[in-house]
Structures are given as structure tokens and as C-alpha cells.
Amino acid sequence: xxxxxxxxxxxxxxxxxxxxxxxxxxxxxxxxxxxxxxxxxxxxxxxxxxxxxxxxxxxxxxxxxxxxxxxxxxxxxxxxxxxxxxxxxxxxxxxxxxxxxxxxxxxxxxxxxxxxxxxxxxxxxxxxxxxxxxxxxxxxxxxxxxxxxxxxxxxxxxxxxxxxxxxxxxxxxxxxxxxxxxxxxxxxxxxxxxxxxxxxxxxxxxxxxxxxxxxxxxxxxxxxxxxxxxxxxxxxxxxxxxxxxxxxxxxxxxxxxxxxxxxxxxxxxxxxxxxxxxxxxxxxxxxxxxxxxxxxxxxxxxxxxxxxxxxxxxxxxxxxxxxxxxxxxxxxxxxxxxxxxxxxxxxxxxxxxxxxxxxx
Amino acid sequence: xxxxxxxxxxxxxxxxxxxxxxxxxxxxxxxxxxxxxxxxxxxxxxxxxxxxxxxxxxxxxxxxxxxxxxxxxxxxxxxxxxxxxxxxxxxxxxxxxxxxxxxxxxxxxxxxxxxxxxxxxxxxxxxxxxxxxxxxxxxxxxxxxxxxxxxxxxxxxxxxxxxxxxxxxxxxxxxxxxxxxxxxxxxxxxxxxxxxxxxxxxxxxxxxxxxxxxxxxxxxxxxxxxxxxxxxxxxxxxxxxxxxxxxxxxxxxxxxxxxxxxxxxxxxxxxxxxxxxxxxxxxxx
Amino acid sequence: xxxxxxxxxxxxxxxxxxxxxxxxxxxxxxxxxxxxxxxxxxxxxxxxxxxxxxxxxxxxxxxxxxxxxxxxxxxxxxxxxxxxxxxxxxxxxxxxxxxxxxxxxxxxxxxxxxxxxxxxxxxxxxxxxxxxxxxxxxxxxxxxxxxxxxxxxxxxxxxxxxxxxxxxxxxxxxxxxxxxxxxxxxxxxxxxxxxxxxxxxxxxxxxxxxxxxxxxxxxxxxxxxxxxxxxxxxxxxxxxxxxxxxxxxxxxxxxxxxxxxxxxxxxxxxxxxxxxxxxxxxxxxxxxxxxx
Numbered sequence: 001x002x003x004x005x006x007x008x009x010x011x012x013x014x015x016x017x018x019x020x021x022x023x024x025x026x027x028x029x030x031x032x033x034x035x036x037x038x039x040x041x042x043x044x045x046x047x048x049x050x051x052x053x054x055x056x057x058x059x060x061x062x063x064x065x066x067x068x069x070x071x072x073x074x075x076x077x078x079x080x081x082x083x084x085x086x087x088x089x090x091x092x093x094x095x096x097x098x099x100x101x102x103x104x105x106x107x108x109x110x111x112x113x114x115x116x117x118x119x120x121x122x123x124x125x126x127x128x129x130x131x132x133x134x135x136x137x138x139x140x141x142x143x144x145x146x147x148x149x150x151x152x153x154x155x156x157x158x159x160x161x162x163x164x165x166x167x168x169x170x171x172x173x174x175x176x177x178x179x180x181x182x183x184x185x186x187x188x189x190x191x192x193x194x195x196x197x198x199x200x201x202x203x204x205x206x207x208x209x210x211x212x213x214x215x216x217x218x219x220x221x222x223x224x225x226x227x228x229x230x231x232x233x234x235x236x237x238x239x240x241x242x243x244x245x246x247x248x249x250x251x252x253x254x255x256x257x258x259x260x261x262x263x264x265x266x267x268x269x270x271x272x273x274x275x276x277x278x279x280x281x282x283x284x285x286x287x288x289x290x291x292x293x294x295x296x297x298x299x300x301x302x303x304x305x306x307x308x309x310x311x312x313x314x315x316x317x318x319x320x321x322x323x324x325x326x327x328x329x330x331x332x333x334x335x336x337x338x339x340x341x342x343x344x345x346x347x348x349x350x351x352x353x354x355x356x357x358x359x360x
Numbered sequence: 361x362x363x364x365x366x367x368x369x370x371x372x373x374x375x376x377x378x379x380x381x382x383x384x385x386x387x388x389x390x391x392x393x394x395x396x397x398x399x400x401x402x403x404x405x406x407x408x409x410x411x412x413x414x415x416x417x418x419x420x421x422x423x424x425x426x427x428x429x430x431x432x433x434x435x436x437x438x439x440x441x442x443x444x445x446x447x448x449x450x451x452x453x454x455x456x457x458x459x460x461x462x463x464x465x466x467x468x469x470x471x472x473x474x475x476x477x478x479x480x481x482x483x484x485x486x487x488x489x490x491x492x493x494x495x496x497x498x499x500x501x502x503x504x505x506x507x508x509x510x511x512x513x514x515x516x517x518x519x520x521x522x523x524x525x526x527x528x529x530x531x532x533x534x535x536x537x538x539x540x541x542x543x544x545x546x547x548x549x550x551x552x553x554x555x556x557x558x559x560x561x562x563x564x565x566x567x568x569x570x571x572x573x574x575x576x577x578x579x580x581x582x583x584x585x586x587x588x589x590x591x592x593x594x595x596x597x598x599x600x601x602x603x604x605x606x607x608x609x610x611x612x613x614x615x616x617x618x619x620x621x622x623x624x625x626x627x628x629x630x631x632x633x634x635x636x637x638x639x640x641x642x643x644x645x
Numbered sequence: 646x647x648x649x650x651x652x653x654x655x656x657x658x659x660x661x662x663x664x665x666x667x668x669x670x671x672x673x674x675x676x677x678x679x680x681x682x683x684x685x686x687x688x689x690x691x692x693x694x695x696x697x698x699x700x701x702x703x704x705x706x707x708x709x710x711x712x713x714x715x716x717x718x719x720x721x722x723x724x725x726x727x728x729x730x731x732x733x734x735x736x737x738x739x740x741x742x743x744x745x746x747x748x749x750x751x752x753x754x755x756x757x758x759x760x761x762x763x764x765x766x767x768x769x770x771x772x773x774x775x776x777x778x779x780x781x782x783x784x785x786x787x788x789x790x791x792x793x794x795x796x797x798x799x800x801x802x803x804x805x806x807x808x809x810x811x812x813x814x815x816x817x818x819x820x821x822x823x824x825x826x827x828x829x830x831x832x833x834x835x836x837x838x839x840x841x842x843x844x845x846x847x848x849x850x851x852x853x854x855x856x857x858x859x860x861x862x863x864x865x866x867x868x869x870x871x872x873x874x875x876x877x878x879x880x881x882x883x884x885x886x887x888x889x890x891x892x893x894x895x896x897x898x899x900x901x902x903x904x905x906x907x908x909x910x911x912x913x914x915x916x917x918x919x920x921x922x923x924x925x926x927x928x929x930x931x932x933x934x935x936x937x
Contacts, residue, residue: 230466323745
């Protein structure tokens with residue numbers, strides 16, 4: 001096994017190990033009732049945000065395109081989840097919540113994926129900041145359209161209306177325009193969320209270390225060189241974009257079915273930005289970092305609830321300071337010097353193991 | 361316009377090497393690459409004009425000329441980075457008209473870049489593996505699900521990448537990040553990566569730039585070795601005349617976008633037009 | 646008549662977008678960064694003017710000047726403290742910092758002025774309107790459109806005639822070369838932020854004179870739309886920002902009037918996407934060719 005391969009294996013093992021370990025600890029805490037009510041309520045959203053962050057990292061960190069509309073895909077998933085779940089009950093009287101949840105998550109992923117293809121075709125023709133602004137525009141369009149969407153069930157059939165609410169008399173509304181998706185029966189569970197995280201990790205980490213994933217990274221590092229090597233840039237950018245959209249749609253369905261209502265204002269541009277912050281703070285291309293920062297930054301506001309008035313202020317200041325300190329050459333040099341002894345230790349350690357291992 | 365159309369229709373015929381630099385070589389075979397009246401204009405400026413060149417199957421040819429003569433533009437035309445405004449490029453008799461960079465690459469053109477364009481954040485081996493991209497066939501789901509085909513192909517790919525890196529003795533660097541390599545090694549890696557695409561024609565854009573005389577000499581031997589081992593044609597742009605004269609069987613001199621001379625090293629060295637292009641007009645008296 | 650009414654409303658809204666978009670486009674052209682906090686500078690400007698009129702009892706003209714001065718200083722401070730240390734950083738790092746700055750401004754405003762919307766006084770530009778036959782044109786609309794024209798002409802003259810303006814164009818063209826020519830790049834960038842922020846204050850006051858609801862998030866949506874307008878017209882181009890802003894305002898008002906009120910924003914963004922697909926560098930932007 002080569003050095004690079006081993007490094008990657010260790011990284012993947014640590015990533016999976018941490019997620020699984022955290023899950024086991026939390027499950028035990030839930031069983032022992034050693035977990036606060038508010039934290040318990042946060043478990044499913046944390047899962048959803050982790051999936052959002054990891055999937056966005058695929059687009060930004062690995063394919064190198066800035067997407068500012070990721071929450072749009074999440075909202076598609078959330079709405080699809082609410083509708084499909086309501087429809088499954090109304091039309092087929094499906095009561096098993098887990099089966100229903102799995103089916104709705106799949107539906108959410110598929111629909112978000114279809115939108116990912118439709119949006120990706122125009123978006124990926126653009127570059128850099130223009131691409132970013134168009135993803136932002138699409139996110140806003142999705143939010144706007146959902147705002148005037150009406151879906152209801154009557155006699156087991158789905159009824160759609162757009163802009164005007166024309167529904168049969170005996171209708172049960174599932175999506176009610178600006179009021180959002182209403183009367184959802186919350187069926188999301190932490191366990192399903194955990195499995196979804198594992199699937200996300202499996203998809204993203206395995207994809208990245210495969211032929212397609214390398215092609216995706218090549219298009220990020222140097223577009224023209226990748227094309228000259230016979231790598232179709234559009235195809236692989238699209239692959240990353242759509243995969244991320246599918247995962248975001250699944251996360252959306254999970255998130256939407258965790259509460260009784262979903263409103264369009266939950267998925268604004270600001271929400272896309274939040275996920276972007278998870279990704280950037282966790283490190284571009286660093287999946288484990290995305291997981292940690294998504295978890296930390298989702299839990300933190302809850303912990304700081306007593307400082308509700310100041311928490312966003314503090315968050316803003318910390319965000320600015322972290323960005324400056326990690327990106328300014330001077331502060332970086334200072335930090336490097338401070339951590340030099342630690343790094344030296346680590347390096348020496350690594351060299352020794354490398355010497356003992358099978359380098360060739 | 362009509363003239364261009366007419367020209368396009370006759371490119372469908374089997375081309376005859378008409379402007380080969382070294383006529384006696386590979387004369388009976390379809391040339392690997394042939395350009396016919398190739399030209400491109402940027403806003404009225406003819407950057408390359410009436411460029412005719414034929415390269416035989418295992419020929420090493422040089423493209424030289426003063427700075428700004430349009431050499432790299434020729435490479436960009438051959439690899440479809442630019443669409444020519446006149447004329448045609450034929451690869452193994454096939455017209456590249458309307459093709460993309462990717463399609464040109466799949467027909468067997470590979471290149472290196474004057475300003476190095478490696479995949480900086482990826483390892484050396486991964487860079488080579490991108491070169492192997494189109495020879496390794498498994499789809500996205502095989503990769504995600506790690507089906508047996510994935511393991512088999514990855515193993516094969518690794519072996520092939522190592523063989524290719526061995527050309528320049530770079531196996532030890534396989535796990536380094538490409539962007540962290542020293543300059544000379546980066547240039548060599550670009551050549552390895554281009555070779556990985558299994559090309560029929562390799563375009564080298566100033567491969568010896570920034571190398572010391574010793575390294576240049578080594579590179580010269582390696583270029584010849586690559587041609588013999590892979591049986592491919594090579595076209596190189598270079599300012600180092602010792603390399604060009606030493607390794608190229610045919611040389612083409614470009615000035616202000618036009619070919620001013622073609623021939624063997626000796627012929628070029630004796631050509632007054634070439635001397636004038638490089639040194640300026642000799643003042644009478 | 647309704648058509649003309651809508652047209653004037655559209656031009657007025659578009660003029661506000663254009664003034665904001667100028668700030669975005671100038672900063673982008675020179676510092677190559679998307680300054681997401683720009684929309685919030687508008688909000689701050691409007692609040693300062695509001696305080697000037699309501700609490701400090703300043704005459705309107707003075708309140709206006711105070712707001713402009715305050716925003717100018719704010720712009721320079723933001724640039725110096727948050728963006729200057731990141732001159733060499735990746736554009737993504739700068740973007741996130743700008744987003745942090747946007748949050749910061751909103752939350753400071755929230756702490757000082759509270760979340761409850763304030764009604765912006767109409768004493769500033771009085772709520773009267775001029776009658777032209779059957780047409781009713783509000784004074785605010787006229788002033789907004791006039792302000793836009795004046796700013797446009799002023800900025801064009803500034804960048805083409807003055808030494809500082811030429812320095813700005815140099816820096817946007819090639820920062821390294823400008824530095825070698827002895828242009829103080831940092832000072833030029835500061836100047837750009839100063840001008841952009843002063844314009845933001847004007848835009849904030851005009852915006853709140855036409856749509857008199859003032860709250861900490863007042864600036865974000867117009868900010869995003871003005872940013873879209875800048876991209877629409879070709880980011881980095883001053884006439885482009887003007888054109889983009891006005892078109893965007895007209896499209897928004899017409900979309901709301903003739904297609905659907907709820908879908909006004911969606912129509913605006915859809916038009917942006919279509920324009921970018923046809924002209925990837927925006928209406929007046931220069932296409933960039935990558936050197937190979």
C-alpha cells in the first residue's frame with residue numbers, strides 16, 4: 001500500500017469512526033435519558049445539516065464551483081417529502097413510518113436530482129462569480145415558486161394548483177402557498193438520519209477516490225489541462241452538482257419531516273450561506289471538517305440560547321476573525337511558529353512509521 | 361466564405377502528405393497530423409496565417425521562431441483550444457473541424473503547456489491517472505459501490521501510472537503533491553501525463569524552459585527514447601537551439617504567424633531568412 | 646396611463662438599484678471581491694438619516710450629509726479592518742468575511758434600533774406628487790431618477806477625467822502594474838469603498854423615501870437584487886451597472902404588474918439567468934479570454 005493510499009484510508013476510517021462512535025454514544029445517552037430535551041430535538045436537524053455541508057463540499061471543495069443556492073435543493077426535498085408522505089397515507093393508507101420515511105427521502109432525492117440536472121445545464125456553462133450568482137438566482141426562484149404552490153389530496157388523489165388556490169371541496173391541504181407545507185406528521189428519526197449520513201459519506205468519499213472523482217478534481221485544478229487530457233469538464237462538473245443536489249434533496253426530506261410545518265422562508269439565501277460557512281470553516285475538500293463544523297455550528301446557537309440577543313453578533317465577529325486569522329499571511333506565520341513544536345512532533349512521528357512501513 | 365466551404369469538402373479525400381518537412385520519412389503513410397492553410401485572426405490581426413505542416417508517424421519535428429511569432433497559437437489550434445478562422449487540421453486523415461478539446465484529445469493529440477498546468481492539489485500519481493482517464497472504463501456507480509471491477513481497474517491503473525513515471529525515474533515522487541514539485545520535475549510530469557493519454561502526436565511547449573544544460577541534455581535523450589518506445593510523432597516548441605538541432609528531424613520556422621522556412625537542422629541554420637528573423641536585417645556597408 | 650405609471654415606478658426603483666449596483670460594481674472591478682455587506686451599508690445609511698431627522702432634529706439636508714459621511718467612514722473602516730488583511734487570500738475567504746460583515750452590521754443595527762420596523766419620515770422628500778394630465782408622479786420618483794442621472798454623469802467624469810479616477814481604472818485593469826507605476830493601491834481601494842458607501846447612503850435614503858419601512862434587514866434584498874443588476878449589466882462596468890439596475894427595476898415592476906405580484910422576484914432572476922446564458926459576461930461586460 002502506498003503512503004498516499006494509507007493516509008486516505010486512515011482519514012476515511014477516522015471519519016466513519018467518529019460518526020459511528022458519536023451515534024453509539026448518543027443512542028446510549030438517549031436510552032439513559034441523559035440528554036437534554038433541546039439537544040434531542042436538534043439531532044435530526046444536525047444530521048440534515050451534516051449532509052448538506054458534505055454535499056456542498058463536493059461542489060465547492062472538489063469540483064471547485066461556488067454554489068450559493070444549495071438550500072433551494074433542500075427545500076425541494078422538504079416539500080417533496082411533505083407531499084409524498086401525506087399522499088402515501090391518503091392514497092395507500094401506509095402507516096409504517098420508517099418505510100414511508102425511506103420512500104419520501106428517495107422521492108426528495110430524485111426530484112432534487114432532476115432539478116439539479118435542469119439547473120446544472122445552464123449554470124455549468126458559466127464560470128466563477130457568474131456561476132455563483134446564477135445559483136443564487138435559482139435558489140431564490142425556487143423559493144418564489146414554492147411560495148405560490150398549492151398541493152392537496154382529495155379521495156387519495158393529488159391536486160396541484162399554481163398561483164391560485166383552486167381545490168376540490170373535500171381537499172386536505174399538504175402545501176398551502178406562503179403558509180408552507182402544513183400538518184406534516186413528523187416521522188424523521190435520528191437513526192434514519194444517521195444511516196443517511198453514512199450513505200452520504202460512502203457516496204462522497206468513494207466518489208472522490210474513483211476515476212470520476214479524480215476527473216472532478218482535475219476540472220477544479222485546471223480546466224484546460226483536464227480537457228486536454230480528454231476529461232469532459234461539463235460532464236464531471238454536472239456529476240458533482242447533481243450528486244450534491246440529490247443528497248441535499250434527501251437531507252431536505254429528512255429535515256422537513258422532522259417538524260409539523262415547513263415554510264418557504266426556512267430556505268432562503270441566508271440558509272445557503274450558512275451551509276457555505278460550514279464548508280469553508282471545515283475546510284474545502286475536507287469532509288470530516290464539514291461534519292464537525294456543521295455539528296458544532298448547529299449546536300452552538302442552542303447552547304448560547306441565553307445570550308440570544310448577542311449570539312448572532314458574536315457569530316459574525318468570530319466568523320470574520322477566523323477568516324482573517326486563517327488567511328492573512330502575517331497571522332498565519334505567527335500561528336505556524338506557535339504550532340511549530342507540535343507539528344515537528346507529528347512529522348517526526350509520521351516519518352518513523354513511514355520508514356517502518358511498506359513504502360514501495 | 362465560399363472558398364472556405366469548397367476547401368472543407370475536399371478535405372474528405374484521403375490526404376497526401378504535401379508539405380512534409382522530411383519528405384523521405386513515412387511518405388507512404390497517412391500523416392499523423394496535417395494542417396492545410398491553417399490560420400486564425402484575433403480582431404483583424406492574423407496571429408497565424410497559411411500554416412501548412414505535415415508530420416509523419418514517428419517524426420520528431422521542431423517549431424521555432426522569435427517570441428510572439430505565434431508558436432503557442434499553433435498548438436492551441438492543433439488542440440482545438442482555438443477554432444481556426446481558416447484552413448483545417450487533419451489528424452490521421454480526419455478533419456478536426458468543429459471538435460472540442462476533449463474530442464481532439466481522444467483522436468490522439470496530447471500536449472504540455474508553456475506555463476505549466478498541472479493539477480496542483482492532486483498527487484503526482486493522480487495527475488498521471490487523469491491522463492489514463494479514457495483508457496480506464498468503469499462508471500460512477502462502480503466507483504461508489506467499489507465493485508470488483510473498480511479494484512481490478514484501479515490496480516491496473518496504478519501499475520500503468522508507475523510504468524509511465526519510470527520513464528523519468530519519478531516513481532519515488534508518486535505520492536507528492538504535484539504543486540510542490542520542483543520546476544524541472546513539474547515539466548517532466550507534464551510530459552508523463554500527456555503520454556498517459558496514449559497519444560499519436562505529442563506536442564511539447566518549451567519542454568526545456570528553465571532547465572540547466574545537463575537537464576536539457578537528459579531531456580533530449582528522453583525525447584528520442586519516448587519516440588522510439590511509444591512509436592509516436594512529436595512536435596516541440598523550444599528556444600534552446602542545441603535541443604532543437606540535436607533532436608528534431610525536421611524544423612519549421614515561424615515569424616509573424618507565417619512559416620518562413622522548413623527543412624533539416626543544417627538547412628535551417630544556413631537559411632538567410634531565418635537568420636534575419638532572429639538577428640534582424642544585416643546593415644549594408 | 647397605468648403603463649406610464651408603471652414605467653415611472655420601474656425607472657425609480659431601477660434608479661435605486663443602479664445606485665446600489667454602482668457600489669458593487671466599482672468594488673468588484675477594483676478589489677475583485679463580492680462585497681456582500683454593501684446592502685447593509687444602505688440600511689445603516691437609512692437609519693442614520695432616520696435618526697438625524699427623528700431624534701437629533703437635523704434639517705433634511707444636514708441629515709443627508711451626515712448619513713453620507715457616516716457611511717463613507719464605515720466603508721473605509723470595513724475595508725481597512727476586514728478586507729485589507731485578506732488582499733492575498735482566496736476569493737472565497739473574502740466572500741465569507743464579507744458575509745460575516747453583513748451579519749455584523751445587521752446585528753449591530755438590531756441591537757441599537759431593535760427589530761420593530763421604523764416608518765421612515767416622509768418629511769425628507771415630501772410625499773407630494775406632481776400631476777401631469779392624468780399622470781401622478783411622486784416627488785420621490787422624480788428625485789430618485791434625477792439623482793441617478795447626476796451620479797452617473799458625475800462618476801463617468803470622475804473616472805475619465807480626474808487623476809484619482811484614472812488611478813482607479815488602472816488598479817482595476819492590472820493591480821500589479823498599477824503598483825509598479827507608483828499608484829497607491831491600498832488608498833485607491835479605500836477610495837473606491839468610500840465612494841461606493843456614500844452612494845449606498847444615498848440609495849438607502851431614496852429607497853426608504855419610496856418604500857418607507859426601515860428594519861435591520863431592509864438592505865439585504867435590494868442588495869442582492871442590485872448585485873444581480875451589476876452582474877446583469879456586466880460586473881466591473883459602470884454604465885453596465887446603470888443599465889442593469891434600471892432594466893432590473895423596470896422588469897420587476899412590469900413583472901409584478903402584468904404577470905404576478907408574487908412572482909416578481911422570480912421573473913427578475915429568470916431574466917438574469919437568460920441574459921447570462923446569451924451573454925456570459927453580462928450586457929456590457931468584456932468577455933475574458935484565458936491565456937493558454
